Amino acid sequence: MRLHVGAGPHGAKVLAAAAWGPPGLAWAPPGEHVVPFLTQPCLPALQLDSGAVLFSPNAICRYFFLLSGKEQDDVANQWLEWEATELQPAVSAALYLQLVQGKPGEEALAPVREALAHVDRGLAQRGTTYLTGDAESVADVVVWGALFPLFQDGSCLPDNLGLLGSWFRSMSQLAPCRAAAAAVLTPEGARELRAHLQRQPVPSPASKRPATN
Amino acid sequence: MAAAAGPRLGAEELGLLEKSLGLAKGNKYGAQGERKTPVLQTNNGPSLIGLTTIATHLVKQAKKEQLLGNTAEEKAIVQQWLEYRVIQVDGQSNKEDTRIILKDLNSYLEDKVYLAGNNFTLADILMYYGLHHIMVDLTVQEKEKYLNVSRWFNHVQHYPGIRQHLSSIVFIKNRLYTNAH
Numbered sequence: 001m002r003l004h005v006g007a008g009p010h011g012a013k014v015l016a017a018a019a020w021g022p023p024g025l026a027w028a029p030p031g032e033h034v035v036p037f038l039t040q041p042c043l044p045a046l047q048l049d050s051g052a053v054l055f056s057p058n059a060i061c062r063y064f065f066l067l068s069g070k071e072q073d074d075v076a077n078q079w080l081e082w083e084a085t086e087l088q089p090a091v092s093a094a095l096y097l098q099l100v101q102g103k104p105g106e107e108a109l110a111p112v113r114e115a116l117a118h119v120d121r122g123l124a125q126r127g128t129t130y131l132t133g134d135a136e137s138v139a140d141v142v143v144w145g146a147l148f149p150l151f152q153d154g155s156c157l158p159d160n161l162g163l164l165g166s167w168f169r170s171m172s173q174l175a176p177c178r179a180a181a182a183a184v185l186t187p188e189g190a191r192e193l194r195a196h197l198q199r200q201p202v203p204s205p206a207s208k209r210p211a212t213n
Numbered sequence: 214m215a216a217a218a219g220p221r222l223g224a225e226e227l228g229l230l231e232k233s234l235g236l237a238k239g240n241k242y243g244a245q246g247e248r249k250t251p252v253l254q255t256n257n258g259p260s261l262i263g264l265t266t267i268a269t270h271l272v273k274q275a276k277k278e279q280l281l282g283n284t285a286e287e288k289a290i291v292q293q294w295l296e297y298r299v300i301q302v303d304g305q306s307n308k309e310d311t312r313i314i315l316k317d318l319n320s321y322l323e324d325k326v327y328l329a330g331n332n333f334t335l336a337d338i339l340m341y342y343g344l345h346h347i348m349v350d351l352t353v354q355e356k357e358k359y360l361n362v363s364r365w366f367n368h369v370q371h372y373p374g375i376r377q378h379l380s381s382i383v384f385i386k387n388r389l390y391t392n393a394h
Contacts, residue, residue, distance in 0.1 A: 059293035066285035081263035
């Protein structure tokens with residue numbers, strides 16, 4: 001099994017989730033055609049020993065947790081789907097404003113405000129330390145990994161979302177998340193993320209997209 | 214080729230899925246946000262939000278867990294294609310997006326019967342529902358160009374209980390165009 005990690009914003013997510021995967025997982029440098037059937041280059045990607053390739057960051061995270069015997073319930077599935085459909089477009093838009101257009105903090109965070117409030121409300125409604133219960137799950141790793149490139153040490157998180165802030169900080173203290181953060185928070189990593197964002201089409205948050213019918 | 218941005222099936226599609234799973238009718242679906250994300254109000258708990266989340270829940274309710282994959286690898290692959298369905302297929306906004314989806318699926322399905330390999334899963338069902346409005350508009354020549362997608366689609370539409378009232382799409386067995394690539 002080989003994990004290919006690229007410069008995109010999903011690195012922290014899959015590297016943290018890898019702690020639940022097999023020990024001694026090999027990392028490979030990003031190759032040109034890791035996912036031969038996809039037209040667009042796609043990283044991260046996980047090559048399995050069977051020959052199958054996982055190209056969705058969330059599916060890679062799911063797989064690592066499944067290997068450690070942790071199945072995903074309805075609540076976890078819902079967070080993962082929300083992260084992919086709602087949070088990720090919002091984070092991409094905010095990262096673009098922050099890193100490519102150099103907008104100041106407040107302005108750059110506008111696209112993610114509603115999503116941040118959603119996480120805070122989710123924690124309040126369940127009344128648990130983590131998103132799906134009192135222990136961290138794949139949902140926490142995936143949502144934390146999505147927010148990490150934008151907030152890093154968490155100091156820029158809105159003060160009025162206290163539950164979000166304490167959840168983010170306790171996630172950041174977990175050994176797998178600390179190791180993932182150290183791996184992506186390098187000057188080279190920052191340059192690559194910026195270059196990656198510049199190659200993408202200008203993102204628009206999901207809520208700003210024209211309704212399709 | 215398909216028109217841009219096809220219909221978002223949402224609640225209607227979940228009704229089709231319920232029936233194909235043999236579940237009694239009775240669930241009512243709402244929709245929220247501009248993406249019209251489906252919402253299911255469960256009897257004894259908080260509501261569930263999202264097409265793939267609700268679909269996965271329905272499969273477990275019908276006790277047909279094999280449709281979610283048998284091994285860790287198969288389960289991850291099923292969820293990956295469900296995500297691809299809601300992000301890529303539902304997110305397509307022009308003909309070029311549609312072309313890339315068909316091209317990539319065609320390449321992926323070259324050596325597979327179904328999306329997760331040899332076993333029919335929920336990924337096939339939701340991908341079939343999501344692609345139906347695209348396949349219905351393909352020309353004979355396009356169906357030949359995306360031969361593996363056509364073969365897979367034809368398998369799924371003949372799978373018992375899946376197609377229901379959706380139109381049956383005709384695929385010609387003998388190739389008409391020899392230079393379809």
